[in-house]
Amino acid sequence: MKAAVISFPGSNCDFDMLYALKGFGVDAQIVSAKHNDLTEYDAIFLPGGFSYGDYLRTGAVARFSPIMSAVTQAANNGKLIVGICNGFQILTEAGLLPGQLLTNRTPGFICDDVALSIANPNTAYTNAYGTEEIIHIPVAHAEGNYYADEETLAKIENNNRVVFRYVNNPNGSVHDIAGIMNENGNVFGMMPHPERAVDAVTGNEDGKNFFKSILSGILAGA
Numbered sequence: 001m002k003a004a005v006i007s008f009p010g011s012n013c014d015f016d017m018l019y020a021l022k023g024f025g026v027d028a029q030i031v032s033a034k035h036n037d038l039t040e041y042d043a044i045f046l047p048g049g050f051s052y053g054d055y056l057r058t059g060a061v062a063r064f065s066p067i068m069s070a071v072t073q074a075a076n077n078g079k080l081i082v083g084i085c086n087g088f089q090i091l092t093e094a095g096l097l098p099g100q101l102l103t104n105r106t107p108g109f110i111c112d113d114v115a116l117s118i119a120n121p122n123t124a125y126t127n128a129y130g131t132e133e134i135i136h137i138p139v140a141h142a143e144g145n146y147y148a149d150e151e152t153l154a155k156i157e158n159n160n161r162v163v164f165r166y167v168n169n170p171n172g173s174v175h176d177i178a179g180i181m182n183e184n185g186n187v188f189g190m191m192p193h194p195e196r197a198v199d200a201v202t203g204n205e206d207g208k209n210f211f212k213s214i215l216s217g218i219l220a221g222a
């Protein structure tokens with residue numbers, strides 16, 4: 001299995017993601033957002049950061065990068081697309097995930113470890129976690145306040161597409177949503193950073209089962 005980690009101008013978690021993936025034995029490579037072909041990759045990761053300086057709106061410029069047509073094509077072909085933090089913001093801007101990430105309820109940058117519940121344990125992103133498990137994952141964002149209109153929210157909730165929820169909502173996200181997936185389950189985004197919680201040296205390994213979940217699905221050809 002070969003994974004691409006997309007590097008936009010201003011990405012700052014691309015090498016953290018690469019480190020995490022390589023730690024699980026994945027053949028992962030950094031791919032510049034200037035490229036426009038992802039056919040050789042089985043999974044695509046959009047990392048955190050401040051793409052294009054977060055100008056206009058987070059992700060609003062990045063979504064016009066050449067690579068995004070290849071990401072859309074890969075998404076439509078059923079490949080796994082994972083957006084973390086700024087990656088999630090880019091996926092909503094690109095219309096690959098519904099809703100929008102707004103300025104935090106109390107404006108300002110939040111850098112903290114937050115508790116998350118597993119809202120749907122039967123996904124490619126959570127199958128290695130326990131159903132009732134509460135995990136702690138770092139957040140680092142100023143625009144993490146997930147918003148979707150009532151109709152969209154009803155659709156997401158009715159199809160069990162909320163994957164993670166905040167236990168103590170830090171940013172005002174509707175329905176405490178921390179991570180969601182698309183209808184087919186192959187496109188996923190979350191604001192917290194599991195790639196920063198995979199190594200004992202950081203004092204937190206709660207992100208490990210996120211990667212184990214993804215890998216078990218991909219290796220099984222799911």
Ligand SMILES: NC(=O)CC[C@H](N)C(=O)O
Nearest residue numbers: 048049085086141142143
């Ligand atoms: N860690 C990140 O990806 C930064 C998130 C983002 N650009 C924000 O501040 O909302």
